[in-house]
Amino acid sequence: MSEGERTLVDQSESSSFEDLASAAAHEIEEAKIAEAAASAAEKEKHTEHKTVEKTEKTAEEWQDVLGSGALMKKILKTGDEEEGLRPQRGNICRISYEIKLRDEPNVTVEKRNQVKIYLGDNEILQGMDLALTLMHKGEICELQIAPRFAYGDTGLKAGESLGLVGEADSPKYEGPTIDSETWLLIQLELHDWDEEPDHETLSIAERMEIGTRRRCRGNWWYGRGEATLAVQLYRRALDVLDESEGGITDPTPSGALAPTSDALHALLDERIRVYNNMAAAQLKAGALDAALQAVSRVLQCQPDNAKALYRKSRILSAMGRGAEALAVARGAAAAAPEDAGVLKELKRCEQRANRDRSVERRLARRMLGTAPAPPTPDKKPSRSNMLVWGSLLLSLLVGVASVLVYRYKMQAQ
Known part of the structure; x- marks a missing residue:
């Protein structure tokens, strides 16, 4: 009651x-x-x-995406969940995002609106790439990303490139140093997405745009020491830059095939740049056979490409094929006689070749029994021998002196 x-x-x-x-x-x-x-x-x-429920729900809003606490996700606005569709790897997503430092939320690292990215290509930070596969159209979420899925051990310092997608000359970061312990706080919005078109339907200009953006992003990862991620971007660039069956053409609106020799030449140059860069990344990653294959593709088109010859020499040296490396290094020096890096590689190969020849000659002499006997070092008298000889000499001098004194006395008498 x-x-x-x-x-x-x-x-x-x-x-x-x-x-x-x-x-x-x-x-x-x-x-x-x-x-x-x-x-x-x-x-x-x-x-x-309701307040208690809301408080409990707030505590549970952060989802541990990977189960390790390295990638946390909280939904700020639900998206279109009726059909349960989410973007897949290779889809072209249109997103907006703002990256801040988790412990200094007033510091903005990067902000982009309505930018187009290829999901799974690591055109954005890895944590964002992973989170997008769990989002619905129109969803807005907040992410907490550990350094390993953000800027890694390398971090980011003021004045360094942000590596923005689609920009060859990316703006520089101007905030405080991001080190290997810095977590990020990111607001991410997925506007929509489309499937990646068949490369056969793309014009040369479209292929060029996609290939260049992937090469630039690959260069950014390579510069950060992430050779494996760089190779992934270079391979994706070659997907659209390599010739397809029947060759690359540029269809006109009417369907006719117009001559595009200049455009094709530019596309070939871009493809060669990608193969060259990929060889360097594969060499750094230790994939020597793949690196040699990539650089050989360049030299098939441009036999005097100094950069390709230089990298081939380094690859052959790493494979223990010193004589071949020296021959290739000489070719690189002939193609670029003033390039300091090429000349340094040539000198290194020559020094290694000289050492190898010297070792071979010594081994040959030993096998034939003609090796000169090692010189016998001069023996120095021991201390005990010196004392003996000194005593004998002293005794002799004393004896001689005694004889002389005796004769002197006899003459005086």
Whole structure:
């Protein structure tokens, strides 16, 4: 029984001497007050319950995407979940994002609106790439990303390139140093996405645009020491730059094939740049056979490409093929006689070749038995021998002196 109901009963039982009409009216009024009080208490209790639920839900809003705490996701705005569709690797996503430092949220690292990215190509930070595969169209989320899925051990310093997608000359970072312990706080929005078109349907200009952006992003990863990620971007660039069956053409709106020799030449140059860069990344990653194959593709088209010859020499040296490396280094020096890097490689190969020849000659002499005997070191007299000879010499001198003294005395007599 509530406090209001208890008050109402007490008043009814103690009012037998009062006017019944007045008592009834009073009871009705008290009942209304008690009902209102009960309603208010219930509402307050419901509000407190909702607050507790909201607090508990807030604590559970962060989703541990990888189960390791390295990538946390919180939905700020739900997307279109009716069909349950999410973007897949290779889809072209249109996104907006803002990257901040988690512990210094007033510092903005990078902000982009309505930018197009190829999902799975690491055109954005790895943590963002992973999170997009879990988002629906129109969804906005907040991410906490550990350094390993952000800027890694290399970090990011003021004045270094941000490596923005689609920009060969990317703007520079101007904030405080991001080190290997710096977490990021990112707001990410997925506007929509489309499937990647068949490369056969792309014009030369479109192929060029896609290939160049992937090469530039690959260069950014390579510069950060991420050779494997760089190779991935270079391979994706070659997907659209390599010739397809029947050759690369540039269809006109009417469907006719117009001559595009200049455009094809530019596309070939871009493809050669990608193969050259990929060879360097594969060499750094230790994939020597793949690196040699990539650089050979360059030299098939441009036999005097100094950069390709230089990298081939380094690859052959790493494979232990010193004589071949020297021959290729000489070719690189002939193609670029003033390139300091090429000349340094040539000198290194020559020094290695000289050492190898010297070792071979020594081995040959030993096998034929013609190796000169090692020189015998001069033996120095030991201390004991020196004392003996010194004593003998001293005794001899004393004897000679005694004889001379004796003769002198005899003559004096």
